[in-house]
Amino acid sequence: MRSVLTVLVAWTSLIGGGTALADASDRPALQFRTLAPVAPGVEYREFSLSASHGPAYGHVLRVDLSRSGVSLDLLYPGSVAARSTVSRMAAARGAVAGVNGDFFNITETQHPGVEATGAPVGPSIASGRRLGAAVPNGQRFGPAMPPGVSTRDVIGLGTDYRGRLDRLTLEGTVTANGRTLPLRGLNQYALPVGGIGAYTPSWGSASRLRATCGTDASRGAPCTNDTYELTVRHGKVTAAAHKPGHGAIASGTLVLVGRDAGARELRRLKVGDAVRVEDRLKAAHRGALRFAIGGFPVLRDGRPLSGLDGSTSAVRTAAGLGDDGRLFYLLALDGAADYRTGLTVAELADLMRDLGADDAVNLDGGGSSTLVTRDPDSGRTAVRNHPSGGAERPVANGVGVFVRT
Structure with missing residues (x-):
């Protein structure tokens, strides 16, 4: 694994003026602002960094899947062709945290008289039950995918409770x-x-x-x-x-x-x-998936995929894996006015690697980017980032973090 010691130091150092993480390529250092335990095995942090188009501010969850009772599952509104906010879906399911998920059929301006369905682009599996399959590549919403990537690509959790990238x-x-x-x-x-x-x-x-x-x-x-x-x-x-x-x-x-x-x-x-x-x-890989959500890969085995867009910057959401699938990272950038420049897809891949991920996917971004956590004292689900539209956007699905005590 790459830079394991550096990543562990960044995640375990207590706040005190913040911690910084720079990698060998001399990219701008990550500045961590806060460390907040959400539940046993789940930590939340805020960070900032200087990116090619300006400052970026973000929110990240580190989920230890090797911890007893910690798991992931799909958040969705009860139907494939429907939309809801991440906070509402997380609260309804009792998730301790979550982010928005796949790109989805958000508009139909090119087909007058046809209603958008709200259904996701890629495959989805919830609690071991298949919900839907992927649309053709040419029918997807979202930024351009790198060569060799498909709408059938997913990130998910196997029945062995290890995360993995797969293709359904x-x-x-x-x-x-x-x-x-x-x-x-x-x-x-x-x-x-x-x-x-x-x-x-x-x-x-x-x-x-x-x-x-x-x-x-x-x-x-x-x-x-x-x-x-x-x-x-x-x-x-x-x-x-x-x-x-x-x-x-x-x-x-x-x-x-x-x-x-x-x-x-x-x-x-x-x-x-x-x-x-x-x-x-x-x-494509052995072993059943108990949870899966569509997203296009940007990082495999610690290396960014070739052909990633390095010019278009936006507010983004991502999910990643580390420690042979035992660690799961969920990230959403801030959409507040000072940080809406965001990151390019290439920068996102580098960032996920710096956070400790070996594999990562890009999820729906822009106004959809949302990260929520449940307050351990009040039990209320709160949005941690500032969605770029000024309020949560109803989305097709999301990644939910669950802790059974």
Whole structure:
């Protein structure tokens, strides 16, 4: 591991005028302002540094996953296609701390009459249960990703309670009338061209029309008119429609949405036909994930990825891993007026490394960047940073820190 001693000194020194951490490349030193225990195994710190576009101020949580009872899980509003603030989601789940998570379908200015769903870009797993899969790369929101990175990339926690970077790929089939078709989507706001997607009760009540807009390479491309939707209840088709609908999906029911070639395949089926849908999120690495959230990697094995943007600066959120997945770092920059210049993605990777992470991902930033902690005395959940919009933005999901006592 890189600079273990330096990192430990920075995290364990008591306040007293603050501590500084500089690395061998002579980058500006990190100045730590405060140290505050949140719960056993969870520490919160504030820091500042001078970045290429001006001063940056930030907030970071260090989570010791080797500590008994300390864990992570997905914060989300109860549905994939919904939004809520981090403080509200953390308080509802009893989390001791948390940050906002994945980029999400925030707006639909390029598709008049189509509502944004609020659904995340990447895959998500909550308490071991898969919620949704990733949209095509060209349909994502957020800054440019470095070469070789995908919307299927996640950071998460295995059933061994160690954090890791992984890649989750949807594998599934739709079988009916002796034919087996590939399933190309699961509770996601955009389907691949020619694909079929499944929507379960976890999707929520948002319209499914957005799933048929754009293309694999262009989020703003027009919506297709070649669409079809089937409602399947207890394994049989119960309804069909030419246009994707909206509204809550009942327990025991799923909805299949097809676009282009996928729509033409669904039109072969009639009410009363038997349908079997199977799906799973296949991890690139061994071992099941009990929690996963989408985010694009910026740091692997202590080295920033090649091709990171080193010119565009913004308020950012990140999550990282250290000590072979036993330490988890959650970071959100301050969006107050004096600090809105933020960091470039390249600077973010360097910062996460200096904090002690060996692997890290960039999460949704700008007005979404939020870090919260629960006061150990009052039990109230408080926002630690200053969101750049002046108030918390409702977001799709987040990373929650939990301590079982």
